[in-house]
Amino acid sequence: MSDTSRSTRRGPAAVAGLVAAASALAVAEAAAVALSRPTSTPLLAVGDTVVDLTPLPVKQFAVDTFGTADKPALLIGTAVLLALAAALVGAAAGRRRTVGLVGIAAFAAVGLASVLTRPGSGPLDALPTLAGAAACAGVLLWLLGAASERGGSPRAADGAAPSPTPSTGDREDAPAGFDRRRFALLAGAAAAASAGTGIGARLLTASAPAAGLTPGNAVLPRPGDRAAPLPDGADLELDGLAPFFTPNADFYRIDTALSVPRVDASTWSLRVHGLGVGRERVITYAELLDRPDLRERDITLACVSNPVGGSYIGNARWIGVPLASLLAESGVRSPADGGPADQLVSRSQDGMAIGTPVADVMDGREAMLAVGMNGRPLPYEHGFPVRMVVPGLYGYVSACKWITEIELTTFDAFDAYWVPRGWSARGPVKTQSRVDTPRDGADLGRGRTTVAGVAWAQHTGVDRVEVSVDGGPWTEARLAEEDTVDTWRQWVLDWDAGPGEHRIAVRATDRDGHTQTSDQAPPAPDGATGHHTVTVTVA
Numbered sequence: 451m452s453d454t455s456r457s458t459r460r461g462p463a464a465v466a467g468l469v470a471a472a473s474a475l476a477v478a479e480a481a482a483v484a485l486s487r488p489t490s491t492p493l494l495a496v497g498d499t500v501v502d503l504t505p506l507p508v509k510q511f512a513v514d515t516f517g518t519a520d521k522p523a524l525l526i527g528t529a530v531l532l533a534l535a536a537a538l539v540g541a542a543a544g545r546r547r548t549v550g551l552v553g554i555a556a557f558a559a560v561g562l563a564s565v566l567t568r569p570g571s572g573p574l575d576a577l578p579t580l581a582g583a584a585a586c587a588g589v590l591l592w593l594l595g596a597a598s599e600r601g602g603s604p605r606a607a608d609g610a611a612p613s614p615t616p617s618t619g620d621r622e623d624a625p626a627g628f629d630r631r632r633f634a635l636l637a638g639a640a641a642a643a644s645a646g647t648g649i650g651a652r653l654l655t656a657s658a659p660a661a662g663l664t665p666g667n668a669v670l671p672r673p674g675d676r677a678a679p680l681p682d683g684a685d686l687e688l689d690g691l692a693p694f695f696t697p698n699a700d701f702y703r704i705d706t707a708l709s710v711p712r713v714d715a716s717t718w719s720l721r722v723h724g725l726g727v728g729r730e731r732v733i734t735y736a737e738l739l740d741r742p743d744l745r746e747r748d749i750t751l752a753c754v755s756n757p758v759g760g761s762y763i764g765n766a767r768w769i770g771v772p773l774a775s776l777l778a779e780s781g782v783r784s785p786a787d788g789g790p791a792d793q794l795v796s797r798s799q800d801g802m803a804i805g806t807p808v809a810d811v812m813d814g815r816e817a818m819l820a821v822g823m824n825g826r827p828l829p830y831e832h833g834f835p836v837r838m839v840v841p842g843l844y845g846y847v848s849a850c851k852w853i854t855e856i857e858l859t860t861f862d863a864f865d866a867y868w869v870p871r872g873w874s875a876r877g878p879v880k881t882q883s884r885v886d887t888p889r890d891g892a893d894l895g896r897g898r899t900t901v902a903g904v905a906w907a908q909h910t911g912v913d914r915v916e917v918s919v920d921g922g923p924w925t926e927a928r929l930a931e932e933d934t935v936d937t938w939r940q941w942v943l944d945w946d947a948g949p950g951e952h953r954i955a956v957r958a959t960d961r962d963g964h965t966q967t968s969d970q971a972p973p974a975p976d977g978a979t980g981h982h983t984v985t986v987t988v989a
């Protein structure tokens with residue numbers, strides 16, 4: 451149509467593209483809030499989809515580089531790429547409006563595909579993306595119009611002519627009729643309106659009180675079966691040493707959710723079904739809290755992605771219901787007792803699927819459906835209202851947060867989320883130890899120095915921890931009192947530090963007599979190995 455008669459210069463056209471994209475995100479955000487579907491914004495959904503599609507090495511790189519800031523890093527990266535694309539599409543649309551509209555349609559298609567394939571999404575979730583795309587097209591055409599030449603231009607009629615405005619400055623070639631100040635004003639106003647709308651919408655979602663039963667107002671009964679008091683001397687309380695119980699606020703968080711699910715516990719339920727389940731069962735939060743076998747247990751939770759010496763491990767006093775009893779009530783038998791299912795698949799509100807060996811859950815260990823963490827209802831970040839915790843298994847094969855469904859099946863019949871992504875289907879926690887103090891790279895004074903850390907050999911127990919300085923003989927450290935075989939154990943050793951640079955290595959031996967290997971292995975596919983070693987300089 452008017453494609454060639456209303457050409458717009460590249461610079462202003464790119465700006466128009468950028469502002470149009472910003473308005474798209476803002477309108478989508480506002481629409482998502484208005485529909486009270488805060489997770490249906492295309493940026494988040496695309497981000498979530500990228501997370502799911504990212505191959506393991508890239509994911510490991512992201513975790514190694516950004517740690518638990520990998521999510522903001524992903525969103526910022528996505529936004530930067532989007533801005534680049536928007537500027538390019540805008541510049542192209544300056545020449546041909548249809549290119550712009552096709553570009554917007556392509557982005558809307560990606561957004562729609564992401565939004566509509568997120569777990570639990572419905573047709574309504576398409577609206578924010580569609581509204582955003584409409585706003586984008588409107589703002590783009592409007593700003594391009596404001597920045598376009600109006601007749602009298604030398605290149606107006608002939609689309610095939612080489613551009614008369616190659617790399618010279620804007621000013622001398624500014625076409626007649628293009629009011630630079632007016633364009634700047636309009637673009638600035640549109641950008642400001644977008645920023646205001648987007649930020650306002652975000653603030654509204656962030657401040658909106660969550661409905662129903664929340665971590666703030668749920669009240670947990672005092673479990674009849676309390677955890678034994680922590681033995682004296684289990685927490686050495688040394689400077690620089692991880693405390694025995696990890697406060698909820700400091701507990702590591704690893705999951706694929708870009709926005710934390712905020713499940714209302716009053717409408718939450720858990721469905722238990724599948725192979726060998728006598729009768730399908732649906733359990734509510736109130737029913738869980740009412741159970742006489744509600745109990746309190748100390749369990750250390752570790753992530754398979756934890757590098758040697760890393761911080762993706764924590765220890766908490768959990769409140770929950772024994773998972774084995776619940777399964778037994780539903781008729782489930784362990785494969786060891788002839789049960790047909792060898793895999794328990796737990797699914798979550800946000801579409802995660804985690805596979806756990808039924809044999810492990812039913813072998814007598816304290817596998818739990820947890821509702822409480824260190825005396826409080828679970829925080830949203832750690833799976834409110836209910837999550838699984840299984841001592842001795844890495845989180846990715848056991849610790850489903852925001853759990854909504856348990857299906858009994860087989861490992862042959864189903865690959866859980868992490869398996870096609872390069873992680874082992876079974877993930878027992880490897881015996882490991884860590885030096886917490888002194889820190890790697892520390893500068894120390896000479897003389898008596900406290901070396902201390904934690905060690906874990908889950909469900910077996912730590913028998914011995916040894917330290918070697920500069921490759922010398924292994925010296926036995928003093929172990930703190932043991933809480934249970936399912937928790938980590940602190941250790942400490944006095945070291946007489948002489949001047950120079952020193953390497954301090956640690957290794958643990960479990961009660962089966964197995965000593966940690968010195969072979970270095972990366973986290974994938976089934977957990978890192980090697981001795982944690984810190985290098986310090988003594989003056």
Ligand SMILES: Nc1nc2c(c(=O)[nH]1)N[C@H]1C(S)=C(S)[C@@H](COP(=O)(O)O)O[C@H]1N2
Nearest residue numbers: 702703704705706753798802845846849851
């Ligand atoms: N729904 C859901 N549950 C999940 C995950 C997830 O991505 N989604 N990640 C698992 C992994 S890999 C680990 S290590 C633990 C971490 O639990 P935390 O974040 O409470 O420490 O949660 C597990 N449960």
Ligand SMILES: [Mo]
Nearest residue numbers: 753754845846
């Ligand atoms: Mo993990």
